[in-house]
Amino acid sequence: MTIKTGDRLPDANFMTMTADGPAPLATADVFAGKRVALFAVPGAFTPTCSARHLPGFVEKAGELKAKGIDTIACTSVNDVFVMGAWGQDQGADGVVMLADGNGDFAEALGLVMDGTAFGMGKRSQRYAMVVNDGVVEHLFVDEAGGFEVSSADHMLSQL
Numbered sequence: 001m002t003i004k005t006g007d008r009l010p011d012a013n014f015m016t017m018t019a020d021g022p023a024p025l026a027t028a029d030v031f032a033g034k035r036v037a038l039f040a041v042p043g044a045f046t047p048t049c050s051a052r053h054l055p056g057f058v059e060k061a062g063e064l065k066a067k068g069i070d071t072i073a074c075t076s077v078n079d080v081f082v083m084g085a086w087g088q089d090q091g092a093d094g095v096v097m098l099a100d101g102n103g104d105f106a107e108a109l110g111l112v113m114d115g116t117a118f119g120m121g122k123r124s125q126r127y128a129m130v131v132n133d134g135v136v137e138h139l140f141v142d143e144a145g146g147f148e149v150s151s152a153d154h155m156l157s158q159l
Contacts, residue, residue, distance in 0.1 A: 002110035007136050010108035014075065014098040017084025027105075030096065031134045034070040039128040039150055040106065042113060043120060044078045044086035048147050053126070054090050056152035061094045064152065067159040069130070071096060077103040077123045100124065111141065126150050130159070 003009070014025045030036065039057060041049035057064070057072050064072060073096040076083060080099040087097040098105075106112045106124035113125045128150040130138040138158055140149035148154065 002141075003136060003139065005136050005139050009131060009134050009136065010105075012100075012105040012108055014100060014105065015080035015083075016096060016098060017080055017087070022080040022084075025098065027134065030071070030073060030098065031131050033133055035068055035133075035137075036071045036073055036131045037064050037069045037128065037152075037155060038073045038075065038131055039152075039155075040075045040111065040124040040126060042076070042115060042123045042126055044076050044082050045089075048126075049076075050086070050090065052147060053150070054086075054092055054095070057095060058090065058092050060152035060156060063156055064159075067156065069159075073098055075100050075105060075124065077101065077106055113144065128152075128155050130155065 009027050009031060012027050015022050016025050041053050061072055075098040077100050079101045083097040083099040100106055103122050111125040111127055113123045115123045127141040129136050142148055142150045
């Protein structure tokens with residue numbers, strides 16, 4: 001079943017890169033008591049993700065925070081080292097980079113994309129959501145291969 005507006009996020013564990021190395025983060029650590037703009041990309045360092053998706057949220061961080069967003073987070077089915085390096089490469093200091101290395105979170109949301117035909121394995125679909133204290137307030141899922149409703153600009157237009 002795919003997650004929808006009004007649903008509570010499932011319990012899952014992410015990994016994030018810190019100054020001391022990889023560290024686990026549970027969904028409660030990221031979302032409890034906060035209004036979070038979460039977006040997911042099929043892969044770090046991939047063309048659309050690197051040229052448009054992550055940069056859009058980095059550029060619009062101030063506007064999102066002005067609309068009541070406490071935290072901006074990005075997730076992908078990549079390992080924590082890749083997510084950490086991608087965040088550094090993109091200058092995404094204000095974005096929490098959440099590695100969903102095994103795709104457990106994407107699977108629990110029902111938002112898995114099968115990229116095996118492209119040698120990518122199972123990945124997350126491209127989406128964005130506003131999560132308020134662990135509950136999905138807005139959900140924007142792009143069609144396969146598309147990049148429209150999961151953008152920072154679209155999210156801002158809906159807040």
